[in-house]
Amino acid sequence: MSKNWSDFWRQKNEFDNSMGVNYNHFLERVKKYVVPHKESVVLDIGSGPGNLEDAWHDKVKEIHGVDISERYNAIGREKHKDHPNVFFHDLPANDYLNFSMLREKKFDLIIVMSVLQYYRNKEEVVRLLENIRLLTKPKAQILLCDLIVQHSMLKEVFQVFWEYFRAGKFFSALSLFFRLRFSTYYDYKKDNGFLMLSQEEWKKLLAQLHLKATFLDQPLTLQKSRKNILISMD
Numbered sequence: 001m002s003k004n005w006s007d008f009w010r011q012k013n014e015f016d017n018s019m020g021v022n023y024n025h026f027l028e029r030v031k032k033y034v035v036p037h038k039e040s041v042v043l044d045i046g047s048g049p050g051n052l053e054d055a056w057h058d059k060v061k062e063i064h065g066v067d068i069s070e071r072y073n074a075i076g077r078e079k080h081k082d083h084p085n086v087f088f089h090d091l092p093a094n095d096y097l098n099f100s101m102l103r104e105k106k107f108d109l110i111i112v113m114s115v116l117q118y119y120r121n122k123e124e125v126v127r128l129l130e131n132i133r134l135l136t137k138p139k140a141q142i143l144l145c146d147l148i149v150q151h152s153m154l155k156e157v158f159q160v161f162w163e164y165f166r167a168g169k170f171f172s173a174l175s176l177f178f179r180l181r182f183s184t185y186y187d188y189k190k191d192n193g194f195l196m197l198s199q200e201e202w203k204k205l206l207a208q209l210h211l212k213a214t215f216l217d218q219p220l221t222l223q224k225s226r227k228n229i230l231i232s233m234d
């Protein structure tokens with residue numbers, strides 16, 4: 001039976017050690033658009049091993065990570081066991097749009113970073129937005145990051161290569177490329193693909209949901225053709 005992305009993320013994988021490497025790039029750039037503060041209650045959907053929690057736990061009132069990977073949640077909990085304002089919640093892999101564990105909470109900021117490409121279809125994205133808007137405080141922000149809006153794998157690989165090269169890390173890029181090309185990630189991608197919605201599709205979908213949203217004017221990640229959307233709640 002062919003395996004889906006949830007299976008990939010729940011097992012040990014080639015991103016375990018490399019995911020944090022480019023996160024600083026994101027953190028540096030995201031500051032221009034969202035500013036966490038001492039009263040912020042933050043939700044991080046698809047939190048992985050807790051990169052955002054590592055960076056922001058001492059800047060905000062509370063930060064909640066949710067992920068389908070119990071393994072990543074266990075890593076996050078271990079790192080943050082002495083931080084009572086950091087929480088990791090297990091999302092059921094076969095019911096990952098069910099955020100009922102958070103129903104008592106309201107958030108100032110919700111971040112979905114590098115996750116939506118693993119959703120199955122546009123309808124799931126609509127349901128995600130419908131569900132998380134119920135979890136927001138007035139004036140909250142929702143940031144959808146690293147969205148694939150065009151089929152451009154080759155371009156993406158080249159861009160990442162170029163950024164590494166400029167940073168004097170050509171051999172790290174080469175090594176990452178070969179590890180990914182001959183990895184299970186590549187096989188899962190062949191079987192499942194990535195969810196890709198064009199900017200036009202995004203605009204339609206957001207208008208349909210009556211959400212006030214803008215595409216950010218600058219990239220947040222090394223894959224510069226990917227887009228980021230900031231939604232501002234009333």
Ligand SMILES: C[S@@+](CC[C@H](N)C(=O)[O-])C[C@H]1O[C@@H](n2cnc3c(N)ncnc32)[C@H](O)[C@@H]1O
Pocket residue numbers: 005006009010019020023045046047048049051052066067068069072091096112113114115118119
């Ligand atoms: C590329 S990693 C990004 C992790 C983190 N956001 C970061 O940027 O460091 C993708 C993460 O999304 C999680 N994920 C994949 N599909 C998901 C889903 N449907 N719901 C929630 N999390 C999901 C994976 O387990 C993994 O932790």
